[in-house]
Amino acid sequence: MSENTNEEILNENLENQDTTTENTDENISEVDRLKEELQKEKDQYLRLFAEFDNYKKRTTKERFDIFKTANSEVITALLPVLDDFERAMKEIEKSSDQDLFKGVSLIQTKLTETLRGKGLKSVEIAAGDEFDTDKMEAITQIPAPSDELKGKVVDVVETGYALNDKIIRYAKVVTGN
Structure with missing residues (x-):
C-alpha cells in the first residue's frame, strides 16, 4: 500500500505542479500587463x-x-505733448525771455523724467544713420x-519712442535717394 500511496502522492504533486506553472504564467502576464498600465499612467x-508647468510659465510671462505695457495707451496719448514741448522749446530759445x-524747460524735464521712470525711452536717430525699418518709418525720400x-x-521729422524696449511709435524720417 505504501507504493500505491507514494505513486498517488507523486501524481498529485505533478498535477499541482502543472497547475502552479499555469498560475505562474498567468501571474507573470498579469504583472507585465500591470507594469505596462503603470508606465502609461506615469507617462x-x-x-x-x-x-x-508650461501653462504656468506662459501665463506668468x-x-x-501686460503689466509692462499696461500704461502704453496713456503714454502714447502723451507723446504729442512731448512733441509740443520740443517745438515750444525751440521757439522759446529764439526769444530773449530766459525765465x-x-x-x-523744468516742466518738460519733469514730464520726460516721469515718463522715463515708467519705461519710456526715445529712439536715438540722427542724420546719417542707416535706415532701419525696425525703428523708423520713412515718410518721404x-x-x-x-x-x-x-x-x-x-x-528726423518726429522722434520715435520705445516703452520697455518695445517700439510704441516709430521715428518719422526723411531718407536720401
Missing part, C-alpha cells in the same frame, strides 16, 4: 505635469508683459545731398 502624468525758457547719405537718414 500621462508626466505629460500633464509638463503641460501644466503674459501677465508680466520763460527755464520754467518751460529726397535726392541725397551727398553720396554718403544715399539710403540713409537725411532728417
Whole structure:
C-alpha cells in the first residue's frame, strides 16, 4: 500500500505542479500587463505635469508683459505733448525771455523724467544713420545731398519712442535717394 500511496502522492504533486506553472504564467502576464498600465499612467502624468508647468510659465510671462505695457495707451496719448514741448522749446530759445525758457524747460524735464521712470525711452536717430525699418518709418525720400547719405537718414521729422524696449511709435524720417 505504501507504493500505491507514494505513486498517488507523486501524481498529485505533478498535477499541482502543472497547475502552479499555469498560475505562474498567468501571474507573470498579469504583472507585465500591470507594469505596462503603470508606465502609461506615469507617462500621462508626466505629460500633464509638463503641460501644466508650461501653462504656468506662459501665463506668468503674459501677465508680466501686460503689466509692462499696461500704461502704453496713456503714454502714447502723451507723446504729442512731448512733441509740443520740443517745438515750444525751440521757439522759446529764439526769444530773449530766459525765465520763460527755464520754467518751460523744468516742466518738460519733469514730464520726460516721469515718463522715463515708467519705461519710456526715445529712439536715438540722427542724420546719417542707416535706415532701419525696425525703428523708423520713412515718410518721404529726397535726392541725397551727398553720396554718403544715399539710403540713409537725411532728417528726423518726429522722434520715435520705445516703452520697455518695445517700439510704441516709430521715428518719422526723411531718407536720401
